[in-house]
Amino acid sequence: MSELAERYFKVKERVHEACKKAGRKEEEVTLVAVSKFHPIEAIMEVAELGQKEFGENYIQEALEKIALRPDLKWHAIGPVQSKKTKEIIGKFSLIESLASDSLLKELEKRTQNSNQRQDVLLQVNIGREGQKSGLLAEEVLPFAQKVLQIPALKLCGLMCLPPLDDNPEHTRPYFIQLRELKEKIEKELNMTLPHLSMGMSADFPVAIEEGATIIRVGTDIFGPRKQY
Numbered sequence: 001m002s003e004l005a006e007r008y009f010k011v012k013e014r015v016h017e018a019c020k021k022a023g024r025k026e027e028e029v030t031l032v033a034v035s036k037f038h039p040i041e042a043i044m045e046v047a048e049l050g051q052k053e054f055g056e057n058y059i060q061e062a063l064e065k066i067a068l069r070p071d072l073k074w075h076a077i078g079p080v081q082s083k084k085t086k087e088i089i090g091k092f093s094l095i096e097s098l099a100s101d102s103l104l105k106e107l108e109k110r111t112q113n114s115n116q117r118q119d120v121l122l123q124v125n126i127g128r129e130g131q132k133s134g135l136l137a138e139e140v141l142p143f144a145q146k147v148l149q150i151p152a153l154k155l156c157g158l159m160c161l162p163p164l165d166d167n168p169e170h171t172r173p174y175f176i177q178l179r180e181l182k183e184k185i186e187k188e189l190n191m192t193l194p195h196l197s198m199g200m201s202a203d204f205p206v207a208i209e210e211g212a213t214i215i216r217v218g219t220d221i222f223g224p225r226k227q228y
Helices: 004-023 040-048 057-067 083-086 103-112 137-147 168-188 204-209
Strands: 030-034 054-055 072-076 092-098 116-125 154-160 196-197 213-215
Touching: 004 030, 004 040, 004 054, 004 204, 030 040, 030 204, 040 057, 054 057, 054 103, 057 072, 057 083, 083 103, 092 103, 092 154, 103 137, 103 154, 137 154, 137 168, 154 168, 168 196, 168 204, 204 213
Parallel strands: 030 054, 030 213, 054 072, 072 092, 092 116, 116 154, 154 196
Antiparallel strands: none
């Protein structure tokens, strides 16, 4: 078994144990393998092991990989420049980083003449960090209401990148905040939002305990990233 395969199955086992500890069914949690800066060969190897959902941060890199493996499900988990919007419609199963009026307007324009519906998550700056993109908690509801006015967009939930911390227990409060924010938005909008995308290599077991339905794991699967 290759080192890549060993790392992948270790992550799968950690997911299993976290779900067991939380009293949740494993199928409630989607593992997204974050493959930015990793070659298509590594993606193909992980796909052969049974992984079907992959996440990319950079649109151009993602589009090149999607062209080679359109059969896989791809998540856009990084910022999307408005000028790239035309290229992404129909390519990603989920855009996880919707957080600006400019991107929303471009998505509306680009989907008007398309028969495809685009699933989206709203990115929340849960730690209120100046250097990070994302909606502040108080901005989520009015922004969600705008999204719901666009028929071709399907609002599926929230995503966050909490402040980095070596201790996963320090990120737990942010995961709780995002879950409670989702519950509040659901109540205000009288609808169910199925997804909470939160948790990465260092803290995804805690995120699962707090209700994550999507976890994004890169380094613990692919190893350290190398630009290529």
